[in-house]
Amino acid sequence: MQEDLTASLAHGMVRAQANYQSPLTPTLITNTDLNLGDCLNNELATAKTFIFAVAFITEGGLLMLKTKLADLALQGIKGKIITSTYLGFNQPKMFAELLKLTNVDVEIVTEGAFHTKAYYIEHADYHTIFVGSGNLTATALKTNLEWTVKLNSLTDGAFTHQFQEALAQLSVQAIPLTPAWLASYEAQYQAPTQAITTVSPSSVIMPNQMQVAALKALQAHREAGAKRSLVVSATGTGKTYLAAFDIQQVQPKRVLFIAHREQLLKQAKATFQKIFTAKQDTFGIYSGSQHNGTTRFVFASIQTLTKHYTEFDPTAFDYIVIDETHRAKAPSYQLLFAYFKSAFMLGITATPERTDGFNVYELFDYNLAYEISLADALAADMLVPFNYIGVADYQVDDEVITDVTALKYLIADERVEHLIAKTNYYGYAGQQLHGLIFVSRIEEGEILAEKLTARGLPSQFLSAQSSSVVREKAVTALEQGTLKYLIAVDIFNEGIDIPAVNQIVMMRSTQSKIIFLQQLGRGLRKFANKEYLTVIDFIGNYQNNYLIPQAFGNGTVTDKDRLRMQVMQPQISGLSTINFEAIAAQQILQAVTAVKFDRIAELKQQFQMLCNRFGRVPTLVEVYQSQQMDVRLILNKFKIYPAFVSKMTGEIGPTLAADFTAWLQFVSQELAFGQRRHELLILEALLKQGSLTTMEVLTVLDNEYHDQATLASMLKVLGIKDYFTAIDRRKYGNIGLVNLVGDTWELARKFDDLEQKMLLDVIEAGLLIISASNDGQNQFTLYQKYRRKDVVRLLNWASDLPSIDIGGYKYDVATQTLPIFITLEKNGQAATAMTYDNSFRSPNRIPFYSKANRTLNSPIEAALFDADKRDIFVPLFVKKSDDEGAAFYYLGPVTVDQVATQTTELLNQRTQKMQPVVRFELVLNTDVPIHLWEYLVQ
DSSP, rough: OOOHHHHHHIIIIIOOOTTOOOOOOOOEESSSSOOOOHHHHHTTTTOOOOOOOOOSSOOHHHHHHHHHHHHHHTOOOOOOHHHOGGGGGGOOOHHHHHTTTTTTTEEEESSOOOOOEEEEOOOOOOEEEEEEEEESHHHHTTSOOOEEEEEOOOOOOOOHHHHHEEEHHHHHHOOOOOOHHHHHHHHHOOOOOOOOOOOOOOOOOOOOOOHHHHHHHHHHHTTTTTTTEEEEOTSSEEEEEEEHHHHHHHHHOOOEEESSSHHHHHHHHHHHHHHHHOOOOGEEEEEEEEESSSEEEEEEEEEHHHHGGGSSOOOSSSHHHEEEGGGGGSHHHHHHHHHHHOEEEEESSSSSOOOSSSOOHHHHTOOOOOOOOHHHHHHHTTOOOEEEEEEOOOEEETOOOOTTTOHHTOOOOOHHHHHHHHHHOOOOOOSSEEEEEOOHHHHHHHHHHHHHHHTTTTTEEEOTTTTTTHHHHHHHHHHHTTTSEEESSSSSSSSSSOOOOOOEEEEEEEOHHHHHHHHTTOOOOOOOOOOOOOOOOOOETTTTHHHHHHHHSOOOOOOHHHHHHHHSSOSSOOOOOOOOOHHHHHHOOOOOHHTTOOOOOHHHHHHHHHHHHHHHHHHHHHHHHTTTOHHHHHHHHSSSSHHHHHHHHHOOOOOOOOHHHHHHHHIIIIIITTTTHHHHHHHHHHHHEEEEEEHHHHHTOOOOSSHHHHHHHHHHHHHOOOTTHHHHHHHHTSSSSSSEEETEEEEESSOHHHHHHHHHHHHHHHHHHTTTTSSSSSSSSSTTOOOHHHHHHHTTOSSSOOHHHHHOOOTTTTTTBOOOEEEEOOTTTTTTHHHHHHHSBBBTTTEEOOOTTTTSSSSSHHHHHTTHHHOOOOOEEEEEEEEGGGGGEEEEEEEETTTTOOOEEBBTTOOOOEEEEEEEEEESSSSHHHHHHHHOOO
């Protein structure tokens, strides 16, 4: 440690050394490449104790660290926070949150201009210190441009002693936080006066940026002759406002707005009244006892309208809005669709994909005008940020709650106390709790409401059987604060607007991403004094836990590596955060390991949704662009897209020639995932042009990295028979797809229209897949994933090799390249394998072991040792475990630290004999980014 720290300080403070990086190096954190919140959480993971001295703290900032503090509490690790009353910034409720930290002593400096921002974390054999401009607030930890210096020091270092003394002096000046002190502070607290900004009064509500884009798309649909259009918009993004804005630009004579609940009609009416400055008698409710059907704007419930629709002329309305359009499967909706003949109909929904087989898109002639996702809405500041916390559910006799746990355990007093403890610890934004709890069973919800009420948390259970009157009264009571919680099962996933909700509690397993996001969305609407939404998910040993990290990703993620990273090093833009307590994280990781993403039933359901969206079988390109299915999974399992379509639809596809089927599989398996666009670009050009000269080939590759070796490699790969292994040649027909005749590149034969269409589809999909992770300007893109066969091709080796022949490393003399492949966790390693320890020493150093019975005099090992002198390119590829699949992260070129490299001996597990190996110390040119590094080493 002392040597590493000395070298790090010399690099950071004396003279920068080429290719030197270490986590001990002094670092400036600015919340750009990495943020202060993530850095603190990563340091706390290995803390022995800690002291934060920060002037200003907010509940949102504290919440970002609470899961790590909870994990430390379980380990018996304690710390201290020193803060202040300076300028009255710290609110009484924040101090109340600090009192909840059972393993943190809190001290308050009440005199003087305390303006410190420092974080001290003690590890086993060194200390980490952050000093700068970052307070313990959500914006300072994540998004503000803050400057914070991270320094490391040994226990005996003068800087450590100086810092410890300064902290001790602060403690002398401070007083402890106690309930009595807080009561006194709250009684006399006056919030700091905010500067008043004068704004010219305006009653005009204008559409936001996304609504403007949607309005343009709707107008374009109408100009193209569309009579019906659909808008998909995430919960809380102003779907009703969008409908009003579109009606404003169309100016129809009469409008019918249809919804399934009277509460929604009242909310919609209020929205329209804000947009249209018209007399009150212009707006009428047509529901229950109110039959105001002669107004310009009629807001009708589906139930009432179905009974009396014949009282209206079929052409009475020029513009019809169908709210929550996914409900239109019901016969009542179908009746109205057939009866009314409006000039235009708008459908609005947050969840068009249905698991019940209903095709929302077909109802609107497949005219999807615009789509606003949850991620888009958060990025555009249309919603409040959320802090999602995954916590471990209550344990029964050391067994965690499962999908089939008996009711008596779900409503056990111990579980109720566990619920109260966690919801109290993680809290909520604002002065009053307005909570929503989702449970799995009616009996569970009924009893839970009784038990929470008995414990001083007034709660009411609602289900689909609850009448609209009961629901509306309950919602009003929650908004007014007379109820603390509404508890729901099978309702409140959609169609309810309670902006005051500031805490959502999930006490059921996640059955689908759609429902998960619907329930999370119930609390994302903006509301006075609601800076964020707290989401507390009680995670048991549920089979579908893998859906949680899936829900937070873009599209349908089936890459287990990416899902694990989203649990261990979660990433989300803006002020939202995702955190898991350690035990809860393990429950999810177990589910990720166990799940099989290629189950036919699930693939059929996903594919049917896509067919519904397009009104036909989508192309492979459309599947990729939709992000609703994983194209890699499809082609890995079914080899070619037509085979997948046939399996999904049950229909026999067109008969394909044997040679074409082999070539289609070649393009699908080798090129579409091959991380080199070159061959695909050439094939695309050949299919469109017929043939290419070598000069024309170079023109096609103008924007791609290439040289003469690349051209030769491409020709061998496309020639198939001279490049691939015997097993692959049998799959791909052993006949070249492209031939070089003189100076002309040409296809092996002419393809008919259907064949050309299929080839171009997979080629274009492959180009999109590769372009998403590879800029085409370099042989390899840092931190992207590559299979061994991709590496061999990109290095322009003369022929492909079976992975077993490459193993951990292989030297190709012709190209002077020696790639290294390291699997960090060797689960299930064969009994004959040597026990290697390839643990990272730092973000830019990792040991690597040779094969058995090798020394520094062995030819390949000697070449690796002297790679720099011999001008050998040594790229490093690393993956966490074999369960992640065949692909490795590219971490860049490495050099060998010759001083630290030596021949040693390891025990052969089978023979129980020591065998010579070389332990190389590899040094990366650039350090691994902190999120990837933390994921790999955890």
